[in-house]
Amino acid sequence: xxxxxxxxxxxxxxxxxxxxxxxxxxxxxxxxxxxxxxxxxxxxxxxxxxxxxxxxxxxxxxxxxxxxxxxxxxxxxxxxxxxxxxxxxxxxxxxxxxxxxxxxxxxxxxxxxxxxxxxxxxxxxxxxxxxxxxxxxxxxxxxxxxxxxxxxxxxxxxxxxxxxxxxxxxxxxxxxxxxxxxxxxxxxxxxxxxxxxxxxxxxxxxxxxxxxxxxxxxxxxxxxxxxxxxxxxxxxxxxxxxxxxxxxxxxxxxxxxxxxxxxxxxxxxxxxxxxxxxxxxxxxxxxxxxxxxxxxxxxxxxxxxxxxxxxxxxxxxxxxxxxxxxxxxxxxxxxxxxxxxxxxxxxxxxxxxxxxxxxxxxxxxxxxxxxxxxxxxxxxxxxxxxxxxxxxxxxxxxxxxxxxxxxxxxxxxxxxxxxxxxxxxxxxxxxxxxxxxxxxxxxxxxxxxx
Amino acid sequence: xxxxxxxxxxxxxxxxxxxxxxxxxxxxxxxxxxxxxxxxxxxxxxxxxxxxxxxxxxxxxxxxxxxxxxxxxxxxxxxxxxxxxxxxxxxxxxxxxxxxxxxxxxxxxxxxxxxxxxxxxxxxxxxxxxxxxxxxxxxxxxxxxxxxxxxxxxxxxxxxxxxxxxxxxxxxxxxxxxxxxxxxxxxxxxxxxxxxxxxxxxxxxxxxxxxxxxxxxxxxxxxxxxxxxxxxxxxxxxxxxxxxxxxxxxxxxxxxxxxxxxxxxxxxxxxxxxxxxxxxxxxxxxxxxxxxxxxxxxxxxxxxxxxxxxxxxxxxxxxxxxxxxxxxxxxxxxxxxxxxxxxxxxxxxxxxxxxxxxxxxxxxxxxxxxxxxxxxxxxxxxxxxxxxxxxxxxxxxxxxxxxxxxxxxxxxxxxxxxxxxxxxxxxxxxxxxxxxxxxxxxxxxxxxxx
Numbered sequence: 001x002x003x004x005x006x007x008x009x010x011x012x013x014x015x016x017x018x019x020x021x022x023x024x025x026x027x028x029x030x031x032x033x034x035x036x037x038x039x040x041x042x043x044x045x046x047x048x049x050x051x052x053x054x055x056x057x058x059x060x061x062x063x064x065x066x067x068x069x070x071x072x073x074x075x076x077x078x079x080x081x082x083x084x085x086x087x088x089x090x091x092x093x094x095x096x097x098x099x100x101x102x103x104x105x106x107x108x109x110x111x112x113x114x115x116x117x118x119x120x121x122x123x124x125x126x127x128x129x130x131x132x133x134x135x136x137x138x139x140x141x142x143x144x145x146x147x148x149x150x151x152x153x154x155x156x157x158x159x160x161x162x163x164x165x166x167x168x169x170x171x172x173x174x175x176x177x178x179x180x181x182x183x184x185x186x187x188x189x190x191x192x193x194x195x196x197x198x199x200x201x202x203x204x205x206x207x208x209x210x211x212x213x214x215x216x217x218x219x220x221x222x223x224x225x226x227x228x229x230x231x232x233x234x235x236x237x238x239x240x241x242x243x244x245x246x247x248x249x250x251x252x253x254x255x256x257x258x259x260x261x262x263x264x265x266x267x268x269x270x271x272x273x274x275x276x277x278x279x280x281x282x283x284x285x286x287x288x289x290x291x292x293x294x295x296x297x298x299x300x301x302x303x304x305x306x307x308x309x310x311x312x313x314x315x316x317x318x319x320x321x322x323x324x325x326x327x328x329x330x331x332x333x334x335x336x337x338x339x340x341x342x343x344x345x346x347x348x349x350x351x352x353x354x355x356x357x358x359x360x361x362x363x364x365x366x367x368x369x370x371x372x373x374x375x376x377x378x379x380x381x382x383x384x385x386x387x388x389x390x391x392x393x394x395x396x397x398x399x400x401x402x403x404x405x406x407x408x409x410x411x412x413x414x415x416x417x418x419x420x421x422x423x424x425x426x427x428x429x430x431x432x433x434x435x436x437x438x439x440x441x442x443x444x445x446x447x448x449x450x
Numbered sequence: 451x452x453x454x455x456x457x458x459x460x461x462x463x464x465x466x467x468x469x470x471x472x473x474x475x476x477x478x479x480x481x482x483x484x485x486x487x488x489x490x491x492x493x494x495x496x497x498x499x500x501x502x503x504x505x506x507x508x509x510x511x512x513x514x515x516x517x518x519x520x521x522x523x524x525x526x527x528x529x530x531x532x533x534x535x536x537x538x539x540x541x542x543x544x545x546x547x548x549x550x551x552x553x554x555x556x557x558x559x560x561x562x563x564x565x566x567x568x569x570x571x572x573x574x575x576x577x578x579x580x581x582x583x584x585x586x587x588x589x590x591x592x593x594x595x596x597x598x599x600x601x602x603x604x605x606x607x608x609x610x611x612x613x614x615x616x617x618x619x620x621x622x623x624x625x626x627x628x629x630x631x632x633x634x635x636x637x638x639x640x641x642x643x644x645x646x647x648x649x650x651x652x653x654x655x656x657x658x659x660x661x662x663x664x665x666x667x668x669x670x671x672x673x674x675x676x677x678x679x680x681x682x683x684x685x686x687x688x689x690x691x692x693x694x695x696x697x698x699x700x701x702x703x704x705x706x707x708x709x710x711x712x713x714x715x716x717x718x719x720x721x722x723x724x725x726x727x728x729x730x731x732x733x734x735x736x737x738x739x740x741x742x743x744x745x746x747x748x749x750x751x752x753x754x755x756x757x758x759x760x761x762x763x764x765x766x767x768x769x770x771x772x773x774x775x776x777x778x779x780x781x782x783x784x785x786x787x788x789x790x791x792x793x794x795x796x797x798x799x800x801x802x803x804x805x806x807x808x809x810x811x812x813x814x815x816x817x818x819x820x821x822x823x824x825x826x827x828x829x830x831x832x833x834x835x836x837x838x839x840x841x842x843x844x845x846x847x848x849x850x851x852x853x854x855x856x857x858x859x860x861x862x863x864x865x866x867x868x869x870x871x872x873x874x875x876x877x878x879x880x881x882x883x884x885x886x887x888x889x890x891x892x893x894x895x896x897x898x899x900x
Contacts, residue, residue: 177645195627196648198664207810211661214648300796340692340761346750360657 006086007205008113010096010106012126012175014168016138016161018192019127022216023097029212032380033352035092035205040082042098045074047148060167079109083116093205100124101172103179123206124186125213126175131191141405187213215360222268223358223381224260224366225374225400228282229253234396239318240304240311244281251418252397253289258421259399259414260366264292272363276354278302278370287368294366301350305372308341333390344390348376355380378402382409456536457655458563460546460556462576462625464618466588466611468642469577472666473547479662482830483802485542485655490532492548495524497598510617529559533566543655550574551622553629573656574636575663576625581641591855637663665810672718673808673831674710674816675824675850678732679703684846688764689757694731701868702847703739708871709849709864710816714742722813726804728752728820737818744816751800755822758791783840794840798826805830828852832859 009026011019023039030037050059050070059067075098085091100106110122129135139161143149149157173179175186177199187210188197201210229249233241245253263269275296277287280303287296310318310325318326322339329336337343342350351373358365358377367377371394379389381402394400401412415424459476461469473489480487500509500520509517525548535541550556560572579585589611593599599607623629625636627649637660638647651660679699683691695703713719725746727737730753737746760768760775769776772789779786787793792800801823808815808827817827821844829839831852844850847868853860865874 194650196646196651198646198648200644201646201664204807204810207665211664214651214661214664215657300799349750357654360654 005092005205006117006120007093007203007209008082008086008096008120008122009093009209010100010109010122010124011098012100012106012124012186013128014101014172015099015165016135016143017127017129018134018138019099020097021142022125022127022189022213023095025216026093026095026209026212028380028383030093030209032348032355032386034386036090037093037095038082038085038091039095039097040078040085042075042078042096043148045078046071049074049077060164062167062171075105075109079112083113086117086120093209099168101168103173106175106180121185121203121206123201123209124175124180124184126186126188127192128174128188128190129192134192189213189216192216212356215356220403220405221362222364223377223402223404224364225377225394225402226256226286226366226368227374227394227396227398228280228286228368228370229256230396231282233312236314237316238312238314240307242280242282245285248418249282249285250289252416253286255397255416255418255421256286256399257289257291259416259423260290260292268364269294270363273366274361274363275366275368276302276357277368278304278373280304280370283368283370287366290366290368299354302354302367302369302373304370305344305347306338306342308338310338310341334387344372344376345386347372348386348389351376374400382411455542455655456567456570457543457653457659458532458536458546458570458572459543459659460550460559460572460574461548462550462556462574462636463578464551464622465549465615466585466593467577467579468584468588469549470547471592472575472577472639472663473545475666476543476545476659476662478830478833480543480659482798482805482836484836486540487543487545488532488535488541489545489547490528490535492524492528492546493598495528496521499524499527510614512617512621525555525559529562533563536567536570543659549618551618553623556625556630571635571653571656573651573659574625574630574634576636576638577642578624578638578640579642584642639663639666642666662806665806670853670855671812672814673827673852673854674814675827675844675852676706676736676816676818677824677844677846677848678730678736678818678820679706680846681732683762686764687766688762689768690754690761692730692732695735698868699732699736700739702866703736705847705866705868705871706736706849707739707741709866709873710740710742718814719744720813723816724811724813725816725818726752726807727818728754728823730754730820733818733820737816740816740818749804752804752817752819752823754820755794755797756788756791758788760788760791784837794822794826795836797822798836798839801826824850832861 009023011023013019020039020041020043023041027037027039058064059070062068078096078098082094082096086094096109100109106124113120113122129138139158143161144154144157149160152160175184175188177184180186183200185200185202185206186197187199187201188195190196193214193216196214198210201207229245229252231241231243231249232246233243235246260269269292271293273292273294275287275290275294277283277296277298279298279300283302284298307313310322313321325339334344337346354367355377358367358381367374369377372390374394375389375392378384378392378394378400379386381404383404384392395413395415397416397418399414399416401414403410411428413426415426417423459473461473463469470489470491470493473491477487477489508514509520512518528546528548532544532546536544546559550559556574563570563572579588589608593611594604594607599610602610625634625638627634630636633650635650635652635656636647637649637651638645640646643664643666646664648660651657679695679702681691681693681699682696683693685696710719719742721743723742723744725737725740725744727733727746727748729748729750733752734748740746757763760772763771775789784794787796804817805827808817808831817824819827824844825839825842828834828842828844828850829836831854833854834842845865847866849864849866851862851864861878863876865876866872867874
């Protein structure tokens with residue numbers, strides 16, 4: 001049996017209201033903070049159990065009794081798996097991702113959860129869109145690539161999907177205190193957060209999720225990850241320190257300026273673009289070379305991993321002076337904490353406010369930092385597992401551009417020749433993927449596991 | 451003229467809805483984060499300009515034209531001061547604390563602000579109470595000590611105050627998209643946060659304030675500040691380090707256990723009480739001695755100020771090796787950052803999530819940490835200025851209990867004799883006050899300056 005503190009977040013809303021997007025965002029956010037969370041997607045259960053062939057709009061007609069029954073069975077199985085995850089599976093938060101558009105369905109779900117896990121908190125998150133443009137965008141960007149419509153003509157697919165929405169509308173009952181009970185905990189999001197109603201939210205985890213939801217929006221904006229230029233310390237393979245840029249480092253910084261000027265002239269960098277950097281010399285010098293009229297925010301929490309007593313050591317010296325430390329580090333690079341310094345896990349925790357800040361931003365962000373810090377940002381936005389963080393490659397003289405969208409994170413790699421200023425571009429390059437875990441879309445998104 | 455990024459938070463609601471409490475909490479929270487904020491309290495302007503003698507309920511009757519005119523003049527003056535604060539006074543956020551219960555008044559206020567500071571964001575925060583108990587408590591705890599009722603019989607004062615509320619009710623128009631405009635930014639708090647409606651909130655500062663408001667509640671709970679017991683390092687006056695407790699330190703930890711057992715038996719410590727401590731030996735050993743069935747949370751962000759290269763130095767050694775550093779530190783102890791270490795300002799920033807956590811908590815919290823860290827907590831909750839932080843006394847073998855309430859922070863000091871276990875108690879002790887700034891209620895609360 002699970003010991004208190006479990007939370008189920010139940011999504012509510014018509015199809016194409018961004019429910020799955022929100023569900024996955026919540027899961028990503030919580031897992032990043034070591035709070036085990038999984039998304040249980042009803043649509044996926046339906047596709048697994050009923051196949052996709054029969055899933056035309058008729059299937060969703062509330063008068064089609066066979067369809068109703070099949071869908072209830074799917075809901076039941078999904079619910080059972082979810083409860084197992086929360087009781088014996090070590091899960092802390094589960095997101096129940098379905099339409100849940102009737103009071104009766106919501107009561108059934110809540111009762112089933114409470115019966116198995118009496119102390120579990122159930123929070124409903126309803127997404128309401130009155131803006132037709134948002135809905136159309138959702139259908140185009142997310143639903144047409146849906147397995148239900150594989151091989152179907154896009155126009156036909158949109159028509160069918162709009163019909164499916166109409167079927168759901170027949171029985172839709174919005175969340176309210178009157179119908180769902182005064183003590184019902186819920187969050188209603190209107191037009192992707194333009195208006196938010198929060199009812200009866202208590203407790204640490206619940207408040208955390210709600211604060212996060214309040215800052216969620218769906219404006220994808222590029223995030224540029226820029227490693228500081230070359231330093232003498234880097235050439236000597238030394239840890240940490242606060243060395244200035246070498247001549248090569250300065251050349252890179254200049255070339256970087258040209259690169260961003262070009263991005264700006266192409267409209268990819270806006271007036272409101274922010275540059276975040278650390279307080280160290282190498283990062284500050286690199287950031288200050290980017291002269292495109294954007295504000296530079298120097299942040300101590302973006303400083304490199306603190307190597308404690310090992311600051312300034314070369315790997316060779318480390319091996320001589322602290323051989324056991326080095327082997328400990330090899331055994332668990334994520335959790336290994338340098339003597340009086342930090343571990344990668346510490347670092348992940350330290351930079352969290354900046355990740356949150358970038359997620360809230362509606363404008364591009366440029367992060368100029370060191371390898372250890374950029375590894376964390378790269379992992380978060382391109383949806384790598386935390387375990388991968390210490391191993392992700394962050395090449396020198398190279399800009400990584402990420403555009404995290406609803407179902408994918410676009411990656412561009414710009415390798416800059418510091419002599420000629422020439423830029424070599426690669427899209428979604430394989431080289432950036434870690435070798436530890438095979439990463440495929442299905443691996444990431446199957447059942448919403450992230 | 452102010453450059454963008456200014457925010458006015460306008461309070462809305464009937465009297466005794468906790469508006470001033472919320473206003474001051476926001477100001478405290480923002481100022482702590484170096485965002486200059488002041489509360490402009492209409493009631494204070496009225497009292498300053500019209501005196502308190504005439505302020506019986508009749509004065510607030512919307513049909514009393516003289517009263518209406520006088521109150522409008524007060525509003526005008528208050529508004530002018532506020533605009534001055536935001537344009538030439540260096541203020542970033544101003545809280546306009548009045549009832550603002552009509553659409554017309556709100557439009558007037560917004561237009562006046564927008565005319566002087568076009569880029570200023572105006573956010574309304576409405577407090578709605580339908581629970582009579584909360585209202586009665588508010589009147590008793592806050593209003594009877596109000597200068598308007600100095601020397602008035604309490605029963606008579608309550609009666610008059612309830613009449614005053616009735617006068618306001620005559621013209622009260624709740625905030626809504628329909629009357630105040632679809633793009634109106636507002637937060638509606640029902641019964642102190644049980645239900646929250648957020649409309650059209652954008653931007654960094656605004657989201658920050660709203661997230662804070664969502665977690666606000668009015669359950670005062672004690673916060674115990676406990677300094678780690680004695681160590682050899684402390685005896686030698688050395689900075690930082692990670693020494694274990696001495697025999698005396700262990701005795702103190704034992705006596706501390708008895709102290710908290712007594713607090714528990716008296717009902718002051720609840721089942722849900724949390725113990726927050728750092729990852730160092732001395733704090734962990736001290737915290738673990740407190741055996742009252744409460745969960746201990748070891749947090750790295752509660753570790754002592756990082757002294758960088760000066761770690762482990764005695765003050766004498768510091769003087770010999772880094773004489774200029776020491777004089778720099780003396781010149782600005784708040785901002786002085788140890789070489790590769792931290793400043794007090796860094797520390798204040800570092801512990802912010804824990805302050806937020808304690809504010810959200812509805813149960814007592816025990817913080818076991820070192821002097822530098824406890825200074826920050828003490829300053830925040832007992833409403834000291836940030837400048838005072840590095841100078842606040844944190845005596846050894848002593849527990850500080852704080853109960854921050856709406857209009858005051860109660861302080862108790864428990865000096866523990868480590869041999870006999872005897873406890874000497876002092877209430878609101880003067881000794882804890884810093885000498886730098888004379889601290890009086892009027893100093894802190896006059897015009898909401900904190």
